[in-house]
Structure formats: structure tokens, C-alpha cells
Amino acid sequence: MQWTNLSEQTVYKNRWFDVNLADVELPDGRHLDHFVIRLRPVAAATAVNDANEVLLLWRHRFITGSWGWELPAGVVEGDFESSRRAWVPLKQVPDMIARGEVPAATMAAGLLLLRHLRLG
Numbered sequence: 001m002q003w004t005n006l007s008e009q010t011v012y013k014n015r016w017f018d019v020n021l022a023d024v025e026l027p028d029g030r031h032l033d034h035f036v037i038r039l040r041p042v043a044a045a046t047a048v049n050d051a052n053e054v055l056l057l058w059r060h061r062f063i064t065g066s067w068g069w070e071l072p073a074g075v076v077e078g079d080f081e082s083s084r085r086a087w088v089p090l091k092q093v094p095d096m097i098a099r100g101e102v103p104a105a106t107m108a109a110g111l112l113l114l115r116h117l118r119l120g
Contacts, residue, residue, distance in 0.1 A: 001027035016040055016075060044073035
């Protein structure tokens with residue numbers, strides 16, 4: 001049994017995401033208002049050298065008040081191909097091999113794809 005999204009209207013929008021209000025029909029015919037968060041596409045780059053070392057960024061996240069390692073990533077501006085070209089300088093870093101750009105919803109997905117590409 002599926003819910004059917006009959007329509008959506010944007011109630012808030014910024015450069016990273018939209019918050020929409022959807023008119024949803026349930027399988028029994030009832031309707032409800034449901035908030036939907038639509039994220040912009042994100043590209044993450046994974047650069048690995050011959051020693052299997054991965055290029056990571058040490059970042060602070062104010063929401064959790066913590067520091068952690070992250071893959072270089074950013075919001076895709078325009079079409080994916082134009083954003084892909086922004087990662088070309090990684091290919092020019094000495095001793096680093098750019099293994100590709102990974103469109104991913106999460107860094108975990110990027111790391112899993114990296115594992116697949118490197119280990120088969």
C-alpha cells in the first residue's frame with residue numbers, strides 16, 4: 001500500500017534545501033499534510049594515493065559541538081558536469097590519484113563506493 005503525493009508547495013527555501021508541504025493521500029483515501037525536506041544534490045570527492053591514504057578534511061560541526069574527519073564535498077551548482085569539473089585540481093595534487101567524484105546523499109555512501117572501487 002502506497003501513499004500518493006498529490007501536490008507540494010514550497011513553504012521555505014534556501015540554497016541548501018527546500019521545505020515543502022505535501023497533500024498526501026493514504027491508501028484508505030484519507031488526506032494529510034506532510035512536510036517534505038528536499039535536499040540539493042551534493043558531490044563528494046574521494047582522492048586516494050598509492051598508499052591507500054584518503055584525503056579528508058578536519059571540520060568542526062557547531063550543531064553537535066564536535067570535530068571530525070570528512071570527505072571534501074559541496075552542493076552541486078548548476079548541472080552535475082559543471083560541478084564535476086570543480087574537482088579537477090585534485091588530480092594535480094602530487095602523489096594523489098583522483099578516483100572519481102561520487103554523487104552521494106551521505107559520506108557513508110561515498111566511503112562504501114570508495115571501498116568498492118578500490119577493493120572490487
